[in-house]
Amino acid sequence: MKGSGWRLGASALGLALGLATPAGAQSQTTAPDDVPAMTGLEEIVVTAQRRAENLQKAAIPVSAVTGDLLITAGVADVTSLTKMVPALVVQPSVGTATNFYIRGVGSFAANAFTENPIAFNFGGVYVARPAAPLGTFYDLERVEVLKGPQGTLYGRNATGGAINVLPARPKLDVVSFDLTAEYGNYDAKALMGALNVPLGEKAALRVAGQVRDRDGYLSDGYDDENGKAGRASLLLEPNDWLTATIVADYFHQGGRGGGGVLVPGPLTPTAPDPKDRIGGADPRSLAALEASFPGMVSSGRVNGPRTDGFVDNDFWGVAGTFEADLGFASLTVLPAYRDTRPDFLAYNGGYSTRVDEVAKQKSLEIRLASDGGGAFNYVVGAYVFDEKQTDLNDFNQGLVQRTTFRTGLHNESAAGFGQVTWSLVDDLRLVAGARYTKEQKSQDTTLTTTSFGQGVTSHFDGDADFNRFTWKAGVEYDLAARSLLYANVGTGFKSGGFFIAALDNSFAPEKLTAYTVGTKNRFLDNRLQVNAEAFYWDYSDQQVNYIGPIRTSATTYGTGLVTTNAGKSRMYGLDTELDFQLTPDDRLTADIQYLNGKYTKFDYVAVSASGAPLRHGCNVTPTNSPPLAAPARPFIVDCSGNPQINSPKWTVNLSYTRSFTLPADYGLDVGIRTRIESGRYLATEYLPEQHQKSYRSSDLYATLNSPGGDWSMTGFVNNLEDRTIYAGSSLRPVVPAVYNILRAPRTYGLRASVHY
Numbered sequence: 001m002k003g004s005g006w007r008l009g010a011s012a013l014g015l016a017l018g019l020a021t022p023a024g025a026q027s028q029t030t031a032p033d034d035v036p037a038m039t040g041l042e043e044i045v046v047t048a049q050r051r052a053e054n055l056q057k058a059a060i061p062v063s064a065v066t067g068d069l070l071i072t073a074g075v076a077d078v079t080s081l082t083k084m085v086p087a088l089v090v091q092p093s094v095g096t097a098t099n100f101y102i103r104g105v106g107s108f109a110a111n112a113f114t115e116n117p118i119a120f121n122f123g124g125v126y127v128a129r130p131a132a133p134l135g136t137f138y139d140l141e142r143v144e145v146l147k148g149p150q151g152t153l154y155g156r157n158a159t160g161g162a163i164n165v166l167p168a169r170p171k172l173d174v175v176s177f178d179l180t181a182e183y184g185n186y187d188a189k190a191l192m193g194a195l196n197v198p199l200g201e202k203a204a205l206r207v208a209g210q211v212r213d214r215d216g217y218l219s220d221g222y223d224d225e226n227g228k229a230g231r232a233s234l235l236l237e238p239n240d241w242l243t244a245t246i247v248a249d250y251f252h253q254g255g256r257g258g259g260g261v262l263v264p265g266p267l268t269p270t271a272p273d274p275k276d277r278i279g280g281a282d283p284r285s286l287a288a289l290e291a292s293f294p295g296m297v298s299s300g301r302v303n304g305p306r307t308d309g310f311v312d313n314d315f316w317g318v319a320g321t322f323e324a325d326l327g328f329a330s331l332t333v334l335p336a337y338r339d340t341r342p343d344f345l346a347y348n349g350g351y352s353t354r355v356d357e358v359a360k361q362k363s364l365e366i367r368l369a370s371d372g373g374g375a376f377n378y379v380v381g382a383y384v385f386d387e388k389q390t391d392l393n394d395f396n397q398g399l400v401q402r403t404t405f406r407t408g409l410h411n412e413s414a415a416g417f418g419q420v421t422w423s424l425v426d427d428l429r430l431v432a433g434a435r436y437t438k439e440q441k442s443q444d445t446t447l448t449t450t451s452f453g454q455g456v457t458s459h460f461d462g463d464a465d466f467n468r469f470t471w472k473a474g475v476e477y478d479l480a481a482r483s484l485l486y487a488n489v490g491t492g493f494k495s496g497g498f499f500i501a502a503l504d505n506s507f508a509p510e511k512l513t514a515y516t517v518g519t520k521n522r523f524l525d526n527r528l529q530v531n532a533e534a535f536y537w538d539y540s541d542q543q544v545n546y547i548g549p550i551r552t553s554a555t556t557y558g559t560g561l562v563t564t565n566a567g568k569s570r571m572y573g574l575d576t577e578l579d580f581q582l583t584p585d586d587r588l589t590a591d592i593q594y595l596n597g598k599y600t601k602f603d604y605v606a607v608s609a610s611g612a613p614l615r616h617g618c619n620v621t622p623t624n625s626p627p628l629a630a631p632a633r634p635f636i637v638d639c640s641g642n643p644q645i646n647s648p649k650w651t652v653n654l655s656y657t658r659s660f661t662l663p664a665d666y667g668l669d670v671g672i673r674t675r676i677e678s679g680r681y682l683a684t685e686y687l688p689e690q691h692q693k694s695y696r697s698s699d700l701y702a703t704l705n706s707p708g709g710d711w712s713m714t715g716f717v718n719n720l721e722d723r724t725i726y727a728g729s730s731l732r733p734v735v736p737a738v739y740n741i742l743r744a745p746r747t748y749g750l751r752a753s754v755h756y
Contacts, residue, residue: 040526041581047124048144048164049419050153050379051369056520059431059476059486061147061533061575063087067140067168071180072701073673074718074747076190076212077137078120079727081163083675083697085145086593086651087575088163091682091728092258092741094353095346096313099728102147103537103571104597104644105160105512108545108683111561112357112391112407117159117494117510117543119150123167123247125319125336126156128387128411129359135229135251135315139178139194139208141166147575148514148535149492151470152433155415156385159494159512159539169245170204170235171196177756184716184749188214188225206233217745220279220307222259222348228252241325250316257311260348260730260739261285263689267615268292268737275724280305280347280739293735296398302735303398305347314341332367332381350732350739351398357391380418387411393500395560397734399452401609403560405500407445413495414438419472431474431488439466439495447500449558458502458552466509468493482522490514494543499563501550507563510541529579535572542567542602546684547733549607549626549634557628559607559733568601569644585660591653597644602684606637615736617686618642645681648694652676665707674698682729682740689738690729697723714751722746 044055048062055064063085075081078098082090089101094110100118109116120127122136143165150158174196182190194208209230216224231249238244261278262285264271270288272278278285286304289297296302319336340359345352367381389409396402419433444461474488493511518533548562573595580588605623608614611631618639628634643649657671676696683690701716719725728741 041522041529041579044142046142046144047166048146050367050381051372056482056522056529056531057484059474059484059488059518061516061518061535062144063147063577064142064144066142070137070140070143071192071751071753072671072703072714073699074716075137076210077135080137080744081143081145083653083673084143086591086653086675087147087161087595088145089646091646092348093728094349094730095344095355096253096257096311096342100160100163101646102145102161103535103573103595104569104647105537105539105571106646107543110545111355111393111500112359112389112409113497113499114545114561114563115157115494115497117157119154119156119158119162121154121162121164122249122317123165123319124321124334124365125317125338125363126154126385127338127340128157128361128385129340129342129357135227135253136165136167136249138192138210138229139168139206139231141168147533148516148537149470149490149512151490151492152417152419152435152472153379155383155417155435155437155470155492156413156439157494159492159510167231167233167247167249168194168206168208170206170233172201172204172235172237173198174204175756178753180751180753182749182751184214184747186215186217186747188212188747188749202237204235206235207231208233216256216259216279217742218259218261218277218279218282220259220281220285220305222256222279222281222309223742224255224257226253226255226311243323245321246318247320248316248318251314253311253313253315255311257309257344257346258348258741259309260305260350260741262289262350263729263738263740265687265689265738271737274726274740274742277724277742277745280350281307281309289735289737292737296735299399301399303352303396305350305739306352309345309347311346312343314343315339327371329368329370332365332369334363334365334367336363337361348728348739348741349730350737352394352396354394354396355391357389357393359387359389359391361385361387375423376420377422378418378420381416383413383415383417385411385413397732400734401559402450403447403500403558404450405445405447407443407500409498410440410442411497412440421476427478429476431472431476433472435470437466437468437470437493437495440464441466441495441497443498445500447502447552447560449552449560456552456556456558460502460505462498462505464496464498464506466495468495468509468511479519479521482526484520486519487517488515490516496543497563499545499550500560501562502553503551505551507543508541508565510539510543510565512540513538527581529577531577533575535575537571539567539569539571541565542569542599544602544604544684546604546606547731548605549628551626557626557632559609559632562604564604566602566604567599569597569599571595571597571644571647573597585658587655587657589653589655593651595647595649595651597647599640599642599644602639602642604637605634608633608635609734615685615687615731617688617690639684639686642686643681645684648677648680650676650678667705667707669703669705670701672698672700682726683731685731687731687738689740690726690731692726695723695725697721697725709755711752711754714753715749716751717746717748719744719746 091099192210214225229251317338415437417435472490544566725743
C-alpha cells in the first residue's frame with residue numbers, strides 16, 4: 001500500500017459522503033510499537049472561494065472529492081458524479097447534452113440556445129456548452145461541488161451552484177508515473193496514465209490521458225462508450241514570486257451514443273419492461289410503439305428510433321494560470337480558449353436529433369487576493385467572456401413534423417466582483433461580496449418547419465442586453481479550534497436569452513436568493529467530523545424549457561423548444577455529513593440530505609400536435625391562444641404546487657471500509673458504498689412513466705496493495721442490486737410516448753494500477 005493500509009480505505013469512505021480526504025493524515029495519539037496508532041481525519045485544501053483554504057474552514061456549503069476516489073468509485077464521466085454528492089443530480093439529455101441539478105435547480109439543455117444554471121468549471125475556466133464537460137474525469141486533483149448561488153465569485157449562470165473540476169498539477173523535482181488498466185463486463189476496457197517529469201529546477205511537465213471503450217448497455221447497441229482524451233500541463237516557476245501553469249486538453253467522443261427505452265404506460269402497455277434494457281431501436285420496442293399508435297410508424301408519419309445513430313464529438317482547449325506574489329497580495333491572471341464541436345445523430349428522446357455545432361469561447365479572469373494575514377482580507381477581480389456558435393439542429397418526428405434551424409449566436413459577458421472578510425475579533429468575522437454583470441446576446445437564425453411535405457422558412461435576428469447586480473453577506477464564528485458556525489445570504493442569476501422562434505422569442509434572467517446556516521466540526525482527537533447545513537432558497541423568474549408553440553411568422557405558428565420564465569419555487573432542507581475514523585482500520589461515513597422543494601407558481605402554454613387532449617400530470621385547460629393551424633391545439637398547463645423535478649426528498653450515502661494487514665506487509669482494503677434515494681420526477685410533464693421510485697444502489701470493492709505501494713489490484717461490483725434507475729425522461733411530441741434514459745446496470749471487473 002501507499003502508506004498505511006487505512007488510507008485507501010479512508011479515501012473510499014470519503015467518496016460516499018462527498019468529502020475528499022487526501023493523503024497526509026495527522027497523528028493524534030501514540031501507541032506501543034505493536035499497536036497501531038490512532039490517526040485523525042485528513043485535511044483537504046479547496047479553492048472554492050478563489051483562495052486556498054481548509055475545507056473545514058470554508059464557511060460555505062461545499063463538498064469535495066479527490067481524483068483517487070473517483071477511480072475507486074468507477075466515476076469516469078460527469079454523469080456518474082451523481083452518486084458522490086446527495087445534493088447533485090447529473091442528467092444526460094437528448095444526444096450528448098448534460099444537465100446539472102443542485103437541490104432542484106437545473107434546466108433541460110437540449111439545443112444550441114439553452115444553457116445550464118449550474119456553472120461547470122474545468123481548471124478554473126467556465127465551460128458554457130452542455131456537452132463540453134465530457135471527457136475531463138481522469139488524472140484529477142479533486143472535484144468541488146458548491147451548493148447554492150455563486151453570484152459573487154463565479155457569477156455567470158451559477159444560479160444553483162458550481163462544479164469545479166481541478167486537474168492534477170505538475171510537480172517540480174519529482175519523476176512519477178501512474179498507469180491504470182481496467183476490464184469488466186460489457187467488454188469494458190479502459191487505460192489511464194499520467195507521467196510527471198521535471199524540466200530542470202524551475203519547470204515540470206505532466207502528460208496524462210485515457211482511452212475507454214465499452215459495448216452498449218441496451219439491446220440495440222446504444223449506451224456504449226468510446227472515447228480518447230489527452231492533457232499536457234506545463235509548470236514554470238522562474239523565480240520565487242511567479243508561477244505559470246499552461247494546460248492543453250483534447251477529447252474525442254465516438255461510438256453509437258446514448259439510447260433510450262420506450263416505457264410501459266397507459267398508452268404504451270405492450271412496451272418492454274425497462275429492466276430488460278430493450279433499446280428504442282430494437283424491433284420489439286418499435287412493434288410496441290406501432291401497436292400503441294396504429295399506422296403512425298408504418299406509414300412514416302412518425303419516425304421511431306433507428307440504428308444509424310452516431311457520435312463524432314471533438315472538444316479541446318488551452319488555458320494559462322499566471323500567479324504572482326506581490327507581497328501584500330497575490331495576482332492571478334487566467335486567459336483561456338475552448339473549442340466545442342458536438343456532431344451526432346441520436347434517438348434517445350424517441351425521435352431523430354441531428355446536431356452539428358461549433359462553439360468557440362474566449363475568457364479572461366483577473367483576481368487580486370490579499371495575503372490572508374490581517375484582520376481585513378479580500379478578493380477582487382474582473383471577468384470577460386466571449387462565445388460564438390454556428391450550428392445545425394434538426395429534430396425530425398417524421399412526416400407529421402420536422403423542425404430544422406441553422407443559427408449563429410454571439411454571447412458576451414463582462415463582470416467586476418469583490419468579496420471581503422473582516423475580523424471583528426479573533427473568532428468573529430463578517431463577510432460581504434458583490435458582483436455586477438453585463439451580458440449581450442445576438443442571434444442570426446434560419447428556421448424551417450415542415451409537415452407532410454409543406455414547409456415554412458423564416459429568417460430572423462436580434463439583440464438583447466441583460467444586467468444584474470448580485471451580492472452576498474454573512475457572518476462566521478469559531479466556536480472552538482475545530483468548530484465553525486456560519487450564516488449567510490447570497491444571490492445568483494442565470495442570464496436571459498433567445499429560443500427558436502421568429503417573433504416573441506426571448507426570455508428574462510432568472511434569480512435565486514439562498515439563506516444558509518451551517519456548522520463544521522471535528523471531535524474525538526480529530527477522528528469524528530460532523531457538518532450540518534440548514535438552507536432555504538427562494539427561486540423566481542425560473543426558466544423552463546418545453547415543447548410548445550413558436551411563432552414562425554406574424555400569422556403562423558409551429559412547435560419547438562420554448563424557454564419561458566414560467567416558474568417560482570422554494571426549497572428548504574437540511575444536509576448533514578458524518579465522517580468517523582472508528583479505529584485505525586475502520587471508517588464509517590454518512591451523508592444525509594432532506595430536501596423539500598415545491599413550485600409555488602408554474603404555468604405555461606403547451607401544444608397537442610394532433611389536437612387530442614394534452615397528456616400531462618398537471619392541470620390542463622384548453623385555450624384558443626395562440627391560434628394554431630388544425631389539427632394542433634394549445635393548452636394552458638398549471639403545475640403550481642408540484643414538487644420540483646430531480647429533487648428526491650431524502651438522499652442518503654453510507655459507506656464502510658475495513659483495512660487488513662496481510663503477511664509480508666501486503667494490505668487489503670474492503671469497502672461498501674450505498675446510495676438511497678426517495679422517489680422523484682424526472683420531467684415537468686409529471687407522468688407516471690417519468691417517476692423514479694425510491695431505490696438503493698450499492699457498490700462493493702476489494703483492493704490488494706503491494707508492500708511498497710508500487711502496485712494494486714482491485715475487484716469491484718457497481719450497482720450490486722442491478723437496479724433499473726431512470727436518469728432522464730422525454731415525452732416525445734406528436735405521439736405522447738415516454739422514452740427514458742437509464743443509468744448503468746450491474747457492472748463488475750478488475751482494475752490494476754502501477755505507481756512509480
